[in-house]
Amino acid sequence: MTLRLRTGLVLTLVLLAGCDRLSNLNQPAPSPQASVVSPVPSVSPSPTVTATPNPKPELTQSVERQLSSLLTDALTVEPTSIQCPDKEKAQPGDRTRCQVSVDAQTFPVEIEFTNSSGAFNWQTKDLVILSKLESFIQNKVKEQSEVNVTVNCGGTIRVTQAGETFECGMSDPQGKSRPVKVTVKDSQGRVDVTL
Incomplete structure (x- = not known):
């Protein structure tokens, strides 16, 4: 009995599969499909344009x-x-x-x-070279009071404008400190110093 059920089951499947084909008889047969293989695009980098700066004369x-x-x-x-x-x-x-x-x-x-x-x-233009200013102040103090002082105007250069005022620090050998007032006179870097 087991054998018959299997055979009947197989026949039922074949019939059902055949019914599906029969239902398509009234429709036109599908045209054969040509397989078209598109070429795979090759990857090539686009040329890059880099700006070449114009050399200076x-x-x-x-x-x-x-x-x-x-x-x-x-x-x-x-x-x-x-x-x-x-x-x-x-x-x-x-x-x-x-x-x-x-x-x-x-x-x-x-x-x-x-x-x-x-x-x-x-x-x-508009520049004070601070190392020269520091030396100038040191020399003026030595001329006037015969004291060696240390002067620090804070940096190498200072971009200035006529009329601008700033301070430098000055210390004597005993460690006493005091400010030195510097006033810029013109765009050539000439200054007035007030001790």
Whole structure:
């Protein structure tokens, strides 16, 4: 009996499967599908365009290099950046203004070309070189009172404006400290010192 049930079950499944095919006889036969394989796109990096900075003219590069050396000697510290306007040629008397950064402070430097080969004279504007100011104050005190003092104006340079006032600290050999008042007179860095 077990055998018959299995055979009947198998026949029922075949009949049901066949019924499904019969119901599709009235419909048009499906057209054969062509298998189309699309090519797999290859991955290739797109060319990247990097901006090439226009090189500065040779004259400008030369001025910036020379100015860096001159300022390093004058300030005893190397500038962190120097930006001069692009200049292709120089004539005697031509002027330009460069921006120089030192110790996170920026100040102008006036350039005047002295020949067509790029030689120039320069002058800082709105700048006090503090090491020179400290030496000046020490020498003045020694001249007046014959006392060696230590002066600290706080840093290497100070970007200033005419009329600005600031203080430096001064101590004598016994350790007594007192302020020194400094008043900036003009954009060339001339100062008045009040002891």
